[in-house]
Amino acid sequence: MVRVELLKDVEGLGxxxxxxxxxxxxxxxxLIKAGKAKDLxxxx
Numbered sequence: 001m002v003r004v005e006l007l008k009d010v011e012g013l014g015x016x017x018x019x020x021x022x023x024x025x026x027x028x029x030x031l032i033k034a035g036k037a038k039d040l041x042x043x044x
Contacts, residue, residue, distance in 0.1 A: 001022050001024060001025075001042075002028035004023050004032070004040055005020075005037065005038045006020065006037050007036055007038055010031065015033065
């Protein structure tokens with residue numbers, strides 16, 4: 001799983017500024033490419 005910080009509100013995940021640690025890698029990559037999230041690294 002990947003940890004991300006949301007830069008915009010994302011339905012089903014949270015609001016802007018939230019840090020979410022249980023995002024699947026494919027979804028995290030999609031959010032980062034769309035500019036909706038910032039990568040905080042991989043959760044072990």
